Amino acid sequence: MIVFRYDKTYEGLLTAIFDAYFRKTFPDKLLGTDDIEPMFAEESFTVITQSDKAARVWKSLEKKLSANACNMLTYVWLSEEDGSDELLFQYIRKTVDSKRTIETNFADEVVLKVHKLAMKVSKERLRMIQFVRFQKAADDVFFAPVSPDHNCLPLVIDHFKDRFADQKWILYDTKRDYGFYYDLKTVTEMTLETSARFSEGKLDEALMAEDEKLFQQLWKTYFKSMAIKERINPKLHRQLMPKRYWKYMTEKQ
Amino acid sequence: MNEAILEKLKVLAESAKYDVSCASSGTTRKNIPGGIGNAQGWGICHSFTEDGRCVSLLKIMLTNNCIYDCAYCINRRSNDLQRATFSVSELVELTIEFYRRNYIEGLFLSSGVVRNPDYTMERLVRAIKDLRTVHRFNGYIHMKSIPGASEQLVHEAGLYADRLSVNIEIPTEQNLKLLAPEKDHASVYKPMSFIQQGMLESKEDRRKFRSAPRFAPAGQSTQMIVGATSENDKQILQTSAALYQRPSMKRVYYSGFIPVNSYDNRLPALKQPPLVRENRLYQADWLMRFYEFKVDEIVDDRYPDLDLEIDPKLSWALRHPEVFPVDVNKADYSLILRIPGIGVKSAKLIVMSRRYTKITGSALKKMGVVMKKAQYFITCNELPVHTVHEASPEYVRKVLTEKKFPKSKQTDQQQLSLIFE
Ligand code: SF4
Numbered sequence: 001m002i003v004f005r006y007d008k009t010y011e012g013l014l015t016a017i018f019d020a021y022f023r024k025t026f027p028d029k030l031l032g033t034d035d036i037e038p039m040f041a042e043e044s045f046t047v048i049t050q051s052d053k054a055a056r057v058w059k060s061l062e063k064k065l066s067a068n069a070c071n072m073l074t075y076v077w078l079s080e081e082d083g084s085d086e087l088l089f090q091y092i093r094k095t096v097d098s099k100r101t102i103e104t105n106f107a108d109e110v111v112l113k114v115h116k117l118a119m120k121v122s123k124e125r126l127r128m129i130q131f132v133r134f135q136k137a138a139d140d141v142f143f144a145p146v147s148p149d150h151n152c153l154p155l156v157i158d159h160f161k162d163r164f165a166d167q168k169w170i171l172y173d174t175k176r177d178y179g180f181y182y183d184l185k186t187v188t189e190m191t192l193e194t195s196a197r198f199s200e201g202k203l204d205e206a207l208m209a210e211d212e213k214l215f216q217q218l219w220k221t222y223f224k225s226m227a228i229k230e231r232i233n234p235k236l237h238r239q240l241m242p243k244r245y246w247k248y249m250t251e252k253q
Numbered sequence: 254m255n256e257a258i259l260e261k262l263k264v265l266a267e268s269a270k271y272d273v274s275c276a277s278s279g280t281t282r283k284n285i286p287g288g289i290g291n292a293q294g295w296g297i298c299h300s301f302t303e304d305g306r307c308v309s310l311l312k313i314m315l316t317n318n319c320i321y322d323c324a325y326c327i328n329r330r331s332n333d334l335q336r337a338t339f340s341v342s343e344l345v346e347l348t349i350e351f352y353r354r355n356y357i358e359g360l361f362l363s364s365g366v367v368r369n370p371d372y373t374m375e376r377l378v379r380a381i382k383d384l385r386t387v388h389r390f391n392g393y394i395h396m397k398s399i400p401g402a403s404e405q406l407v408h409e410a411g412l413y414a415d416r417l418s419v420n421i422e423i424p425t426e427q428n429l430k431l432l433a434p435e436k437d438h439a440s441v442y443k444p445m446s447f448i449q450q451g452m453l454e455s456k457e458d459r460r461k462f463r464s465a466p467r468f469a470p471a472g473q474s475t476q477m478i479v480g481a482t483s484e485n486d487k488q489i490l491q492t493s494a495a496l497y498q499r500p501s502m503k504r505v506y507y508s509g510f511i512p513v514n515s516y517d518n519r520l521p522a523l524k525q526p527p528l529v530r531e532n533r534l535y536q537a538d539w540l541m542r543f544y545e546f547k548v549d550e551i552v553d554d555r556y557p558d559l560d561l562e563i564d565p566k567l568s569w570a571l572r573h574p575e576v577f578p579v580d581v582n583k584a585d586y587s588l589i590l591r592i593p594g595i596g597v598k599s600a601k602l603i604v605m606s607r608r609y610t611k612i613t614g615s616a617l618k619k620m621g622v623v624m625k626k627a628q629y630f631i632t633c634n635e636l637p638v639h640t641v642h643e644a645s646p647e648y649v650r651k652v653l654t655e656k657k658f659p660k661s662k663q664t665d666q667q668q669l670s671l672i673f674e
Contacts, residue, residue, distance in 0.1 A: 105609040106602050107616045130299050134354045142353065163291050165284050167353055214254060215350050221259055225266040226312070227303040230511050230526055236305035240298075250356070251300055 001028045001040045006047035008032045010077050013085050014054035016047040017092055026093065030085050057092070064095055069103040072118040078151045079121045087113055125152040129159055131245045134169060135202070135216070136209040141168045143203055145248055147175035154180075157187055201248040216250050223251035254346060262347070264337040268317035268328050269363060272420070272476060273508045277309040277358040277393040279471025280415040288389035290352055290359075292415065296393075297358050310361035310395060311351055315339055315377060319365030323433035324520055325422065325481050327513040328365050341380045348384060352392050359393030359415075360384070370401035378406060381413040395471075398448070400440040407447040408468075411455075416471035416503070419444045424492045428482035432519060441475075448473045449501040472503035479534060480510040480527040481520055487557040490537055494548035497541065507534040533559040540565055543597055544590050562654050567593040570630060571646040577630045578640040581612050594627030626653060 004020070004027035006012040013030075020026050023045070029038065037044060062070055073091070076084050090110045094102050106112045127148075134142035142164070146153070153173050157180055160171065164182070172179030172192060181190045205213070246252035278296030298307035314328075316338035322330045339347075348360045362380060366373050377396055384390040396414040398407055410417060419441050423429040426438045448469060455468035475496065477489060493505040509531035512523055537559060540546035544566070551565050552558070560568040570577065570593050579588050581603055589600045602620045603612055610616075612633055618624050629641040629649045641649055 104605040106606040106620060107610045107612060109619075112619055126297075130297055132355050136354070144355070162284050164289070164353065164355075166287060166289050211254060211350070214256070214259075215354065218259060218262055218347070219351060219354070219356050221263050222266050222311070223300060223302070223308070225263050226270050226306075226308060228270060228306075228511065229304075231304035231306075231528065233305045234303065237301055237303050240301040240305060240307075249300070250354070 001038065001042060003027060003029045003031055003038065003041045003044045004047055005031045005033050005035070005044065007049050008085075009049060010074075011051055011054040012047060012049040013077070013088060014057040015049050017057050017089065017096075018050075018053040019045070019047055020093075021096070027089070030089060061092065061095065064101055065103055066101075069101075072114060075118040075121040075125075075155070076114055078155065079117050080151050081117060084117060087117070121150045121152055121155075124148050124150050125155045127242075127245065128152055128156045131241070131249055132156075132160075132171065133248055133250045134164075135250075136212045137203060137207050138209050140209065141170055143170045143172070145172045145174050145201060147173060147248075149244075151176060161187055202253060219250050220253075254343070254350075258343060258347075261337040261339060261343070262313075264335050265314045265317055265339060266312070268365075269312045269314045269361075271327065271508065271511060271513070272312065272361075272363060272397070273306070273506045276307065276504070277395070279503055280393060282391050282415075284391050285389060288391050289349065290390055290392035292359070292391065292393045299355065299357055309358045310393065311348055311357045311359070312361040313339070313344070313347075313363075315344065315362060315364040315373075315380065316367055317365050318367050320368070321366055321433065321435045323422075323436065324514060324517050325432055325478055325510065329514065332514065341376065341383060344380050345383050345388060348392075349388055349390060352390070357392075359395070361395040361397075363397035364399065366399055370399045371403050371406060374399045374402040374406040374410070378410050378413070381410070385413045393471075395474075398444045400436055400444065402444055404447045407444050408451050411448060411451040411468040412466055414469055416474060417444075417448050417469045418474045418476070419448075420476040421492070422476065422478050423482055424477050424484045424489050425482070428484065432481065445473065445475070445499075445502075449499055452501045469501075472501045474502070474504040474506065476506040476508055478510050479507050479531055480523065485552075485557040486530070486534065486537070486559045487552040487554075489534065490541075490548050490552050493538060494541060505538060507531050507538070529561050530559070533561065533565060537565045540569075545587050563650065564593075566591070567626065567653065571641070571650055574641045574646055577642075578632045579630060581617065581631050581633045582607050592627055592630045594623035594625070594630070596621070 002025055004016050006016050016027070016030065025043070025045070027045070033046070061073070073088060076088055087110065091114045094108070094110060102108060102111055106115060128146060132144045132146060134144045137143050151173070153171055156171070160169065161182060166184070168183055170179055170181050178189060178191050180187050276296050277292070278294065280292045281294040282292040284291045296309060298309050300308040302308060316336070317328045317334075318336050318338065319328050319330055327334070351357045352359065360381070362377055364373050364377055377399070381394050381396055384394065394414045395416040395418065396410055398410060398417050398419045400419060407417070421438070421441055423432060429436060429438060451468040452472065455465065458465035459467070477492065479489065489507070496502045496505055509526035509528050510523065511526045512520060514520065515522070537551045540551060541548060546569070550569060556572070559565055570591065576591065579592055581589060586600060586604050589595060589603060590597065595603070599621045603617070606612060606616070606620075614624065614633060617627070617633065628639065629644055632640070
């Protein structure tokens with residue numbers, strides 16, 4: 001068994017592909033730099049992440065794949081699911097080795113798996129767009145904590161930047177402890193020092209803008225009065241709006 | 254804004270909730286510099302009510318006062334109920350503040366009729382005009398046109414709204430007259446034509462001048478109440494099909510009748526709204542819009558009502574065994590779409606993938622085909638032959654309706670799961 005070690009970054013993965021073709025050996029397993037060596041490893045190679053190598057691999061992929069498929073690869077990476085890096089490795093290898101693009105051959109297991117995983121992330125991306133709830137803080141910044149299963153915050157920035165261009169906002173992933181801040185001009189990645197305070201999903205009342213409580217209350221009132229009692233259907237409700245997102249949703253708090 | 258507005262919001266949301274036609278799809282609009290908001294063509298649900306309906310827009314009435322007395326409506330004149338009226342500025346602020354918090358995609362504004370249709374319409378138009386021009390709001394706006402409103406006001410509304418709707422409510426004139434004596438179909442169809450006219454003119458103008466104003470770019474929609482009157486599904490769906498002939502009509506909504514005025518003996522006494530029927534109508538509507546079905550393939554004189562036990566696509570397939578089995582490796586896309594168990598998504602995957610390899614049964618399964626249903630209607634080489642012909646339509650029907658609905662789950666499956674393959 002051939003094992004590659006790399007730093008578990010996207011660039012690192014692309015570098016690994018570059019190195020594999022250069023060395024003409026392909027890994028059966030991808031490990032993080034500090035992971036424990038499996039018992040049957042015959043060969044272990046450590047990848048040193050290099051952005052120029054990664055860029056070359058990405059460029060050649062862009063030539064061979066549609067923009068859509070390239071996006072899909074990024075989505076799969078951000079899924080953070082076990083083995084998704086190995087799946088990407090297989091997909092990219094198939095792409096490089098094949099004359100024709102393989103991206104619509106869904107009878108191929110790897111292609112279908114990539115497609116499905118990308119759809120999963122894309123679904124959660126959509127859920128962020130739907131279910132993010134901003135709370136207005138005293139300093140006029142609109143703050144929204146989230147904790148998605150997949151690392152999909154980077155995928156929604158453009159949406160919120162266009163939509164809420166005239167208000168300052170922060171989207172914060174409390175699970176991965178990082179977020180994005182928009183200051184009316186640009187979006188920057190950031191980490192909060194006091195993020196532990198938002199784990200309950202709510203801004204501290206002392207930090208809220210004057211009207212914020214009222215609007216939260218108004219929204220809750222509205223949400224309650226919209227339900228038609230003759231049609232209540234809790235199972236369908238949870239299916240459409242999974243419970244794991246409720247913590248951060250004003251109407252469910 | 255103050256606490257007093259809480260009570261108004263509650264009253265006016267209660268009064269608006271029975272109108273189901275409020276999805277936010279159909280327009281894509283970028284934000285403008287200094288403005289707030291944009292619109293996504295596919296519509297975004299921001300929340301779901303406990304009955305499982307999408308909350309995309311702030312669905313609200315300007316006032317629930319009304320001079321009319323429609324039997325099916327909670328806001329009718331003769332009901333003893335708390336009344337409230339928003340000021341334009343309250344309504345505008347509420348919309349903007351909800352939008353900023355990402356609660357909603359925009360506004361769905363309707364109103365009871367006060368004084369006369371034009372008086373009411375004018376105030377509605379003022380609210381949405383303020384949102385667009387004073388507050389530079391680019392989110393979605395759906396406005397309900399008041400039946401009987403004048404052409405000029407409908408026209409102005411179209412300049413600020415993404416979508417306009419006029420509800421038919423009751424599919425036949427005769428029954429509408431019975432339940433809403435002050436209304437008639439003409440007062441509904443007339444504004445519908447104004448809207449269509451406005452859209453076509455705007456399209457024409459924009460061909461000449463890029464900057465000509467858009468008019469209700471998301472088109473119009475309407476709603477029919479189902480089960481309050483005696484119409485069968487054939488009458489309902491034919492009305493829809495005729496409406497879809499109009500280039501401006503984007504959606505017809507079906508709203509299972511909820512007896513809000515149970516003492517009125519013109520109305521049927523129902524224990525529960527006819528949710529299964531409503532769901533079947535939506536499925537039939539989908540077949541017309543996305544599956545290339547004609548209305549008389551779905552309902553006709555022999556089958557004037559939709560089958561409540563099975564979805565309309567399966568029902569069609571069982572009535573037409575001669576079409577099957579379909580060869581998934583060869584058949585046209587439109588025929589593949591007609592196979593029970595295969596949805597739009599998997600039909601597309603099949604057609605794309607078969608250029609590479611022969612599609613096998615296990616590949617179908619992985620693409621999301623519901624083989625339990627599809628197996629009776631397809632051939633793909635290595636599948637054991639056990640088609641609808643060998644098994645007989647009656648048998649297939651029996652197998653597919655049997656274990657699918659354990660008693661406990663029945664209510665959950667009844668409503669609004671539009672995913673039928
Ligand atoms: S006109 Fe509209 S609000 Fe008034 S009673 Fe009839 S349906 Fe209700």
